Amino acid sequence: MIGRLREEVCALHAELIRWGLVTWTAGNVSARVPGEDLLVIKPSGVGYHELTPANMVVCDLKGTLVEGEHSPSSDTEAHAYVYRNMPEVGGVVHTHSPYATAWAARGEPIPCSITAMADEFGGDIPVGPFALIGSDAIGRGIVETLRGHRSPAVLMRQHGPFTIGRTAKAAVKAAVMCEDVARTMHFARQLGSVERLPAAAVDSLHDRYQNVYGQQKGAR
């Protein structure tokens, strides 16, 4: 299981580069090890082109290194705090994607004014508190903001987006969609005012997208 997760987490880091969500060594992806108090995450400060399944790091859910030659990501404690406090979460992602990070820099939630936001986020993308790196403060801010919230993304104030998902792949998808809607809403706001969708429409769109869209059972 851990070997497969090393491969999956390594491959998902390449998606952050592919979708233009990170610069240099910023950002990180982790996956919970099912049934274990463990997570797999990238090594800190290692270039994306140098990441391999073998240099992924295994930590316990306090953020302590369990297996690996490298120091774990600076955000390991934040990811670990989320896993300890949100048992339904299987993956956590952090990026510095430019448009979402610009909304975070302003401390402004992204208003749910387009159907793509209702689909993936079920409402606004909220802002979490500013917190310094290197403790579980960021993790506390993520959990405080997202617990009971439909959005899988939070804009940590003056820092950048963190996303969660049932799997690491779902958390990466949320990070990709977060940057996509942050960009669209940036353009919309630049050229005029925007209006939120009616709550009933958001509920209906979110339900369809989460439960029917695509090849899900009952889609036909």
Ligand SMILES: O=C(CO)[C@@H](O)[C@@H](O)COP(=O)(O)O
């Ligand atoms: O923003 C932060 C920490 O929150 C960056 O240092 C982070 O994106 C990358 O750090 P790591 O290389 O994962 O240690």
